[in-house]
Amino acid sequence: MLEIKNLHVKLEEEDKQILKGVTLSIGAGEVHAIMGPNGSGKSTLSYVLSGRDGYSVTDGSATLDGADLLAMEPEVRAAQGLFLAFQYPVEIPGVGNMTFLRTALNAQRKTRGEPEISAGDFLKLVREKAKALKIDADMLKRPVNVGFSGGEKKRNEILQMAMLEPKMCILDETDSGLDVDAMKLVSEGVNALRSAGRSFLVITHYQRLLDHIKPDVVHIMAAGRIIKTGGPELALEVENNGYADLLAEVQ
């Protein structure tokens, strides 16, 4: 599904290397987790994969089902099935949440050459998905993320994911700022989407989330590199001992 090879990324504006050779392979239906200290480059990786401006790839590659991701515009990546749940979801004043969802969904369909979804079908779909995430009618009408609590923003990201049905989902610290109940809702939302054809890359600081969303593979990232890869037990090790030992091991 997602193949990242030796990815080197620096900032466009200043000469600062952030990713220093990331290699990662996620098969269809797999759930991978990335853990790592603050500033190690996790968000940068997710932004570069989804096509945000401001970075330049100096070496390496990233493909989605064999297609060169890095050559596509962000919207084309989305239409091809890549989705990023943002660490900090963006507010868009005056644009109703529903309008946003419908515009996004239809834009992707258009890019793929599919017909637009009818207003009726859309409403039905959004109500059903929103209900599972305990998102009420009011929140669907409010402007995108404006005045949303931290938990509401994260649930809203999962709602978008559920509506857009991507095949490769990247979740950037979707658990941070969530209380226990919200964490449960979000995890259930993610788990409901797990399927043989859909893969996940879950970026997190905490083992806690991985109790709910069971990963197949756990990677530890530090200073722009993946320094260790293992099974779910690796996350527990980090939880108990922190990163210090792992970092020392590498050095």
Next chain:
Amino acid sequence: MANIELDLPQLDVPQLDVRDGVDRETIETVAAMGAYKYGWATDIEMDYAPKGLSEDIVRLISAKNGEPDWLLDWRLAAYRRWLGMEEPHWAMLTYPKIDYQDQYYYATPRSMAVKPKSLDEVDPKLLATYKKLGIPLKEQALLAGVEAPEGERRVAVDAVFDSVSVGTTFKAELAKAGVIFCSISEAVKEHPDLVRKYLGSVVPPTDNFFATLNSAVFSDGSFVYIPPGTRCPMELSTYFRINAENTGQFERTLIICDRGAYVSYLEGCTAPKRDTHQLHAAVVELVILEDAEVKYSTVQNWYPGDEEGRGGIYNFVTKRADCREARARVMWTQVETGSAITWKYPSCILRGDDSQGEFYSIAIANNAQQADTGTKMIHLGKRTKSRIVSKGISAGRAQNTYRGLVSMHPKATDSRNYTQCDSLLIGDQCGAHTVPYIEVKNTSSRVEHEATTSKVDEDQLFYCRSRGMSEEEAVALVVNGFCREVLQALPMEFAMEAQSLVAISLEGSVG
């Protein structure tokens, strides 16, 4: 002249690389959207008055309309006064000197020489023009391809083509309700007392350079009278089309809403792409009596000129509502996306006690466009209220100025105004300016003014694109969000049209 409808040269669709997953057709559709949709011209035989402006031209226009002497005298007095006036230059607009002798003041399709008695008799070429513009001149249809939300919802149309009104729909049905809706030239003949009583009573012929010019040479326009206690049974609209080259359009709209009456009125305008500038100097007068209410909505989509600023309409318009008696209410809503130059300040005179004025505006200036627009709220009556919501969007090298006056007269005690003025910048070569004038001459009234300036945020655009929207769709969505309060003030059909217009007007403003 060939008797066919000609499309002027199409916008060149640039050769774009086809990326994975995007077919060429999609790209071409998107690129074609950037073309001004109404830039084609109708090839039709026209009669012109001789070029330039003189007393003879004023007489000729008056004679063409078969006007009584009092109106000719009224025009001549305006003309003579105009000769001694100077074009105002206080607005933040730069444009080459207008040569008032180098254009036509009267142009009419030859087929209109004898006024058709009904729409069935109107030249098919004119009917085809309005059809192509999406303006129904049939009595069952709706505005521009919009589905009726529930049941039928009809809009009566007065279609003005260059200097003349081509026809007005639903007249008979409106007459049953006592509503008069016709061209102003017809009203002069059929309802002379009403016209004589109210014409120039809100915008006097001496008002300003462009209004005075209009008073001298106005050729046609719309007339509306809503009798006491009547809710107009449908929305009324006027659609202005400039077609002829080197011709100015000077129309005059007069709406009288009698005691306890209500009307919602829509106005649309387009023009072909030409590489010379064309002048449009209109006057709109609204007379609103006790407990009456008028909603006046405009989607101004005159040809804006090309990216380099060649061509486009110079739009110098005087619009004013007089809330003449107690509890009269007016709401101006405007979406200004077109014109090379916009000079326009729809105003409210709040004369009656407890009268109310509202002004909702979206002004978009892209490429080399310049807009200087706003409103005047003149509070004269006690406990009068006004509200101003202005959203200015600038892109390209455009300059966008909000200019507004709020004036509280000594007698306008306990009055209120709230002004909110937001500017949005796209790119770093454009400008937004806010020029509020506030005069409060009593101690019990309150004026509140809020202003913001922001930029379209890269993070917002990336967020939208990461969900699958193209950059242009993303800009349109963010901008429509910015304008939401104003779009909500528009009647439904207009709101949808305005929303897509916002997107089209900003084509090519990013990336």
